[in-house]
Amino acid sequence: MLFVMGATGRMGGAVLRHAAGRVRAGTRSGAPVDGAAEAVRFDLDDPDGFTAALTGCTEIFVMRPPTTTSRAPFERLMTAAREAGLRHVVCASVYGADTSRVLPHRHMEAAVRASSLPHTFLRPADFMQNLADRHGVSIRKDGEIAVPAGRGRSAFLDADDIGRACAAVLAAPGEHDGRGYDLTGPEALTFGEVAEVMTRLLGRRVCYRPTSVPGFVLREVRHGRPASLALVMAALYTVQRLGRAAPVRPDLERLTGHAPSSLADYLARERAAFAPP
Template structure:
């Protein structure tokens, strides 16, 4: 490929991992987002472009001269037609030669999640593409679940006893870099990306208890209780619904299967959840004075 890869969502977990993996692999890239200053601070020496999915006027300058696009849906975006799909259409006009879309496990058969509509539009666009369908991220423990773990000493989710083959975003980044280094070999492919082991959330809580040296418990939430919990946490309504749908799907085993694709693509095993927790233990330590009281019930 001649020309850089445009990486959207580069200030987030997945986009940031992809940008770092591309840079480590020596692939030319351009990072994109709404805060160019933050992009330049995180990726010194890497060209940065202003890209706002809500403002199509930013699309052309960001896409100018790029050879490939790594596309990521920001959690707050539910209307993908005028945002992500519009960027795909604009990418076709700029002769972008390959798109890698970070979807989610099961999106191809779940029309409720916005990723389904992006996948369908990408296929219809005729652009050469590869879809990555990672499962639940290990980094969720230090992101979406972090406040509950630190403040309430619990994981609170409507997942029942469902098991999850947690995948590390660093491995997702390495897969994306491998695909973008040789896109023709992956044209039209869709890869489900998981970690090497499936755990239920009681086992995750036990792992955190062991690592942190204080009790962490898993409390299975009802759908209504979880939605109310997210709203109290000021999670936007649409994001809360998508998050709830994805977690309730765990009850039906939607993320329990360990898929070999990641290890085959990388030529090595994926990182385990224990690897991630051990390496990032400070993310869940309470350091702001006396620890809060446990939440009961």
């Protein structure tokens, strides 16, 4: 039985779609989730529920909720996982978390690494889905992407490929213990090039407007984004601006046997998400 954190989110949902065995979905509500054999209430900020959520599972898919920036919640979760007898932790982090002192994902990785449980890190590049989830309103309304990424490149990844990677890791027990994989799409693009691809494939003009970090954070907060999340987003875009975001890596294809989805593939599938209001 695989326990999946954030089962209704992008990564958790992708894991559910590609999981080969039984899955227990963890969500804040505990309501049934399509594709999961079981569903339980799970909140990383409520450790009293960890034991009940994990008992009976053998593996766990761990990810960082957007507003969690400290190590302590993951230490408590790993303690509960060890006590529940789990045999493997698949931890979805972010590209560069193993070397960056800025990205909060490093705290999650440190807790998993210190747990003594067999573990595998999946470190994805920036998700293509962020174009719709984080920038969809401005793209649909103004035809604009405004982020502090400068001319930095990133090999944007389709989040669905996280599910494929997780399934591949779990299908080979022991083979991936203690290893980390950088998961990227097939080409490294600037946001200017992303806007050009969107313009061509969506049939409407999309522009990229580089912004400052303070301006970006202020704009996000004014639009209702929690300040902690806006700061994490700014950190990720700053990594890209400095040229330290994900270049194209072969790990995903080596893990799954399939080439990663391209931005064109994603846009063809999700075209309706960018339709003007």
